[in-house]
Amino acid sequence: MSDFFDNWVVQVRKGVLELCILRALAGRERYGYELVKTLASVPGLALTEGTAYPLLSRLRVAGMIQARLEESAEGPARKYYSLTPEGRRTLAVMNEFLDKLNNGTRSLEK
């Protein structure tokens, strides 16, 4: 069972990683290091820091998020990420879809 469950978890994580990133940026912009650390601390997500950056790049190329570089006195330059308008719309649609899916799957148990 554990193998079956592990495989299923892997597939679920694959599906929600982008959603998690969009949700993390919904409230405010964050710089990359902070965002990755936050995502890495989400229980069950098991996101490695090395995995996060390719995802972020993919989302930026898709136009869901935008980035800007800002010099920092405390260390290397910080790259700040935020949602684009397209990203917000997509997040809303994804949230709606996920809610529907969740409600739908729960209704299957009745």
Add this chain to the structure above:
Amino acid sequence: MNNWTPAASQVWDEYLEQNRARIAASGGDVEEIFGDLRRHVEAELAAQKLPIITEQDVRQALQKLGPLPNVDFTPPVNEKPKPSSGKFTVLGFLLLQFFGVILPFGVLLFELASHACASEMFDPLPTYFHVLLVAVVPVANGLAGWFVQRRKTIPRWLWISNAVAFGISAFYAILFLPTTPFALIGIIFLGFGFIPLAPLCSFLCAWRLRHLLVRHHPESAPRLSRPGWWGAMAAGFLVLSLLAVSTILTRYWIREAANAGNPNPDVIKLLRSFGDREVLLRSCYGQSQSDSFDYMFRTAQRPTPEAVRSVYYRVTGQPFNSVPPPLNKYRGAGQAIREDYEWDEGLGGEAVVGRIKHLSLAQSRMDGAAKPEEGWAYLEWTLEFKNDNTVQAREARAEIQLPPGGVVSRVTLWINGEEREAAFGGRGQVREAYQKIAVQRRRDPVLVTTSGSDRVLVQCFPVPSKGGRMKIRLGITAPLGILGEHSSALRLPCFVERNFGVPASLEHNLWLESPTPVQTGLCHVTQEAIDGKAGVHGGLSEHELTSTNAVLRFGAAPVSSRLLAADPLVPGQFIEQTVTAIPGAKPSRIAIMLDGSRNMTPYYRDIASFLKTIPTATETRIWLEQDQLDLIYDSSWNQVGDPSKRVVNLRGEGGQDNLQGLLHAWDWATEKPGGIVLWIHADQPAQLENFLALQQRLDWRSGSNAPTIVDVPVFPAPNRITQELANLPTVSALPRYGTLPDDLNRLCSQWFGQAHYEYARKPADSDGMQATASAHIVRLWALEQSRQLLRNHKIKEATDCAATHQLVTPVSGAVVLETKAQYDEFGLTPADATTVPSVPEPSTLILGAMAAFAFFVWRRRHGKTRRQALSH
């Protein structure tokens, strides 16, 4: 990464290379992801506050990073991935390359080679700096495209170059905006017209490339912050705008100054301080199409070149034709062709006008003889002109300053190697002949007429093209200036104004002989005395010929002589010459008019030292014309002191019109009989104000009580004012036989005590006296006689006297035509070769030749008779 060890950096680089393929397969931007990973690792290491980052530290950080994703980013089935809006397609790249790089670069090269725009509209590349700026655009666009295509990290300088290219192309896009509709029509209907659109295309491409750079490399876009990018763009735009502003303002000030009857002195000062001299000089030649923006604001008020030339003089203090004509108006392949076809606006006219390219003086020699005991010198100045124009024959024109009191008494032209003597006739008569034969029929004449006091205008046309040459000779008879009982001097003739160039290496070869010793201050001239004959010979540069050193001094003067000369052209007439000592005449008032032009600056000290020699009791006023007329000294002012102090530290500015000052000076001097107006000036190449006011005064007051205007040029230069005043008895030029202080002091000495010598020539009976003096004395008398008749309004008698004696005077001229038929057509007769003067004297030469010929003939006849006798 400054504190990373080399081993640490190597570990990082290896990590990137090992994972490049995996990252590329993740669907993200490889360089962006690597950049993010680097920043993450640096942030991790920075949190540990390690002074040095070692290999081990990097490995630990990478381990903490965790594995990179092994994610398949496969697009859904039956659904093609939508291209990113920032993706750089092949077609887009090619279009950007063509319109952003190839087109502007090609147009730049085309304009440099042909200057099509410069010749038809305006010059978009007036300087090499403009060329450099325009070249930045295709280079910057090309580099930006390459970086986007290669997905390289964008360096800061690329952002700056993109911004500058954007600004430069924006400037030219605005400049060519009025032509855009026509270009579009040309493209649509004719298939061409991209050239005027090149700036607009470059501008749009630069903007698109900026957009692509930001989209593809957002992490490096903030390296040049938004204000910084716009600042660099503005810098590119403003540099060109500032360069154009100078031209625009100069054009505006030129219009203001040239179209006003009396230009505002403030406008002249602005032109002096900030005006573009190149633009001003081009406008003197009517080249007004060469400036950016000017073609957009053309109005009907464009000033004429003549008006602009006056402005040029006021601004610079130089005649416009004293500097080489503007270069490179037509550059590239069309230059030679266009320059060869440039029209000579002064052809056949009565002024020298502008310099003609490719026309030059090829050779010059001056041969002369002087006889101080008789008080004359005769010079023959041979000039050879050369024309390197490939198409057009040209007219060589020059105004020549003669020695004081001199006259042109011979003109010769070489035609096919043969010498042809000029015909002397009425001034209008010879000019008509010249214009019809030379200008209209393009044959070979020379014309010499007077152009003011002691000045002549020489014109010869056509000087053949393709290196063709034309050779002429002027014979000049001149009285020697008597400086003392045993001292006389001769000022050599020189060019005052010319439309041809004189190469720096050219020398005027001088050779003059005299029975008495000759001295000179010329550097490269040898003085010698051999077998009772003295002389000088050597080469003079053009500069030396116009300097105060171009004076020959003789150790004798005809002070106590009564000479009688036979008139070679009027049998039975004899002319007597004596020299009279004239006592000094103290002027009642001295009105000094000082020219405030720039070229006067070196002479103010000399003038100041002269002012000290004027007795303080003499009523004296000094006016200075320097953009406005000021009375700077009046002897009646209390506690004024030394007038020299008012002058010694003066500095000239630009070019000044002295007419107003002359009027004031004359009005004051005329209040008392015996007043003097002393006018000390530099060149006056333009008649700037209304001259009639002065002429009216001189016409009404010409008697013995009228003031005398003493004209004192500080160096030989054009003078349009005295040109109009020539032959008036109340205007005289100060003979220049030395430096300015020497000549002014001599004048002052004559005023206040020292006698000076004057020639007196008149017809006389021989009274049994042998007429042994030279015919030159007769010529000098004829000159005076002709002038006197002219003053008495006896024009015909004056013309007849001058023409009979073969002299160029205010009423007569000399013209050389090609054939007898041409002479007959205009009622002229060329001078007989036996009656023209030469070096040595013709009587000696012809006597010798006749004697030799007679001996030859006698020998042949005698020999034949003997042979016949012997044969019988």
